[in-house]
Amino acid sequence: DAKTTQPNSMESNEEEPVHLPCNHSTISGTDYIHWYRQLPSQGPEYVIHGLTSNVNNRMASLAIAEDRKSSTLILHRATLRDAAVYYCILRDSGQGAQKLVFGQGTRLTINP
């Protein structure tokens, strides 16, 4: 399974933008970049995913580097409810492995 590298923790202030980086230098052409987050005492929840182009949805934006070896999850205006562990995951779109392989993720703390 292709691996991702994320900082162990990050801290930001409420109502400020947050940029969560992820490195995936061994990404293959068929790998999608997925982001999930896990709030305290809950199961993970889907945030966003993309292949090559930048993506936006109601929760966040995903900026993907041109060479696809890194990506950044952007929370435009963080709230206290965004405090969670954020996981960057590569998922093969082909017939191969369908599982999501979670790493350690980035623990995001939001200061009021």
Added chain:
Amino acid sequence: GAGVSQTPSNKVTEKGKYVELRCDPISGHTALYWYRQSLGQGPEFLIYFQGTGAADDSGLPNDRFFAVRPEGSVSTLKIQRTERGDSAVYLCASSLFRNTEAFFGQGTRLTVV
């Protein structure tokens, strides 16, 4: 319910006992996944079902762990001769198709004493 439901939410069992953990996926979802999560770690993949069949069971740690999904909806994770090291939160997820967004349940916290 609208989401993935897991029962029980908490289970305490004695070492050596047998346990069953249940997962009710979102109606119509063909793919179902089991994960387990130890404190401070990310979820660890156990097994993936596509319909009734186990398409990938490479994450099951040993033959004490077994999972079934006989009718392609509800799944049961079965653990025989439980050990203290099996203590963890067991998470179930489902998705409409094999490559679409996965929805996770709240998990079952298993404690083996």
